[in-house]
Amino acid sequence: MKRMVVALVVTLALAFVLLLTGAMLELGPVAIDLRAPVAAHLAQSGVSHPVTAVLLNYRGYDTLLEIAVLLLALLAILAVVGDTAATRPMASHPVLQMLARLATPLMIVVAIYLLWAGAFRPGGAFQAGAVLAAAAVLLHLVGLLPGWSTPGLRLRIGLVAGFALFLAVATGLLMHGTLLQYPPAAAGVLILLIEAGLTVSLALILAGLFLFLAREEAA
Amino acid sequence: MTLAFDLLVALSLLWCGWHTLATPRLDRAIVLFITFGLLMTLVWARLSAPDIGLAEAAIGAGLTGALLFDAYGVLRRRSAGP
Numbered sequence: 001m002k003r004m005v006v007a008l009v010v011t012l013a014l015a016f017v018l019l020l021t022g023a024m025l026e027l028g029p030v031a032i033d034l035r036a037p038v039a040a041h042l043a044q045s046g047v048s049h050p051v052t053a054v055l056l057n058y059r060g061y062d063t064l065l066e067i068a069v070l071l072l073a074l075l076a077i078l079a080v081v082g083d084t085a086a087t088r089p090m091a092s093h094p095v096l097q098m099l100a101r102l103a104t105p106l107m108i109v110v111a112i113y114l115l116w117a118g119a120f121r122p123g124g125a126f127q128a129g130a131v132l133a134a135a136a137v138l139l140h141l142v143g144l145l146p147g148w149s150t151p152g153l154r155l156r157i158g159l160v161a162g163f164a165l166f167l168a169v170a171t172g173l174l175m176h177g178t179l180l181q182y183p184p185a186a187a188g189v190l191i192l193l194i195e196a197g198l199t200v201s202l203a204l205i206l207a208g209l210f211l212f213l214a215r216e217e218a219a
Numbered sequence: 220m221t222l223a224f225d226l227l228v229a230l231s232l233l234w235c236g237w238h239t240l241a242t243p244r245l246d247r248a249i250v251l252f253i254t255f256g257l258l259m260t261l262v263w264a265r266l267s268a269p270d271i272g273l274a275e276a277a278i279g280a281g282l283t284g285a286l287l288f289d290a291y292g293v294l295r296r297r298s299a300g301p
Contacts, residue, residue, distance in 0.1 A: 051270045114273070122269040130277030137285050206282055214289065 046187025047119040055124065056191045060180040064170060067163045067198060074159065074205045077212055078151070091143035100142040107135040115199050119188065125162075125195040129202025136207035140214060147214035155204065162201025166194050225265060232258050245294070249287045256280030 038050050038058065045053035055063050091097065111128040118124030139145035151159065169190055170180050182190050235255040242248050256279040263272035 122273055124270070127270075127273040127277050130274070130282060134277065134281050134285075137282065141285070206278070210282070210286060210289065213286075 044184040044187070046182060046184065046189075046191050049118065049120050049122070051122070052118050052124055052191070056194060057182060057187060060170075063198075064163075064166050064180070067166060067201065070202065070205050071160065071163055074208050074212075077209060081212055092141070097142045097144060100138050100144060104135045104139060107131050107138075111135075111199065111203070115195055118195060119192065125198035126202060128195075128199045130206060132199065132203030133206035133210070136203070137210050140211055145211070148208065148211040151208075158200060158204045159208065160201065162194075162198040165197035169194055228258060228261050228265065232262065245291050249284065249291060252287065253280050253284040256284065 038054060041058075042048065042050060042053055045057040047053050047057070111131040114123040114128040114131060115125060116123075118128075136145060140147065148155070173180055173182065176183070232255065235251050235258060239248050239251040239255055242251065256275060259279065260272045260276040263269070263275055
């Protein structure tokens, strides 16, 4: 009986795969092709990399909500973990600690480069923030950085800074017309400002996903 | 040459995906998941989407891998404890 069920499931799955492959091979032309408009308005967007232009100018609203969602996820974790004291992790081998100490400044430089490069080549706030967060996780794993307990005022400000800055710029622009419609002359500076704030907050949020949870295991 | 490389990456991706799900050992599954993420980065780069590749490498393979390993450590300590 069980064997028959397995055979049925496998057959159905294979049929589904075949169906999907068939559908993929017969994909029609794209209904809306936005490549030409994106390229045409690139000069007014303030950046010269199309992906960054889409993320922070044409579809800035999406990115605003994205950082809000990440912040919410961290708040949910803080609510679940509760109020336990942070404990220092066990110090690992000195060679590992030395390597982590050497790697961290390099990772910070790479993060700043990614942030800066986002305007004209692949890179940007999310990648830069992820690299910074990875540096913090690395330091935690070798025992140099203790897990975070209840966030203090400075950490709280850092966590919400990116979202708050983004929201402030959006509201400021709302006074002059549409939400998140940058004036072409100031677009480059505004995008860099928002991305810098996003990098700091994203790094803290992503590292927080790890470091706020890390304190529980030692208890 | 590029076709051979693409086929190789695609096959390794499928192999990694299958073994991530099929292996009974959690630690091995996590390592395979990270490998899957890194191979996925290569695929994104080959599809000329380096932006997604960067994000995949940093968040998908790096941070998620570390989180999964952390969770695995907690699970093991709990089952070894009282």
